[in-house]
Amino acid sequence: MRLGAWRLVVVKRLLYRILCGFFLGFSVFAPGFSGSIVAIIMGIYQDLLRIISNPFKQLKQNIRFCLPLAIGVAVSAVLFIIALNYLFETYAKATFLLFVGLISGNLPIILAEIKKSGFKKRHHIGGAAAFAAALALGILAMGTEQMSGAKELPENLFRLGLGGFAGGATALVPGMSVSIVLILIGVYNQLIFAAESLLRLDPTYLIPFGVFCAFALVGLVSASRGIKFVFEKFPGLSNTMVFGFMSGSLLGVLIQSIRMDDPSFSWLLGGAMFVAGLGLSMLFVVLGKKMKKD
16 A cells, blocks of 8 residues: 555544544433444444453553544533533523433434344343333432532532442443433533533532542443443343333433423423434434444
8 A cells, every 4th residue: 555545544544533532422421322322333332342441451552542532522522511501501491302302312223222132021121120210310310409500519529429430330331321320310410510610721610520530430441341241141131221221211301301490491492402302313323324334
């Protein structure tokens, strides 16, 4: 291969990984999206699982692989945090209906995984248990400071640690949405506000945000090998439980949105946000599949 052609291949690969990182970041921050499913669609899931389970093996190669992904994630994170902070402050209830649309559009993907993974009737028990657990968690979260913003973060270090560990542990579970886990625990909105303040170089919430990130890293690394084993050994049950959890989360978020008091809300706006979320989730999946083919 000539030097010019080789450089072109390297540049294309670099840009592709940055774009993968952008979509991956979006899928992690947007409720209803599964970062693992997006990684699978884009063909980088096994690489990520290998690197996270043993990051110091082939360290230089791992850094070269992850650096462009990190650039893409950072860009999508900044854009998404700014947009979400505005939506939560201006159209809080309609934003939750946007999330309902995002989750709804991704449920068929998990159903497809169930069909491919050898579903059996006895798996209904695991799916029902996961549904009940997610719904119960969502109902319990209604009494928390779900819409209170970042100012309560220093008082919620235990919940932040729990949310970070749970979010990190579920990040590599195909079909699971990290953001949904954080919403159900009751820290998602607060983290968005805190992240936005850090983008403005305000260090007020640096320590609480650091606590969350540290526990998320612990959860991510500690769960990586176990997740790989469970999904390889029991794929049908695992995917059914993921579907049950996401379905219960959908109902929990819908109940939270209906109960929310928002003077600026109108059902026309809420319906439009729901449709937008549904369309965006479907478009995202189509683009991801096209990227993988190209």
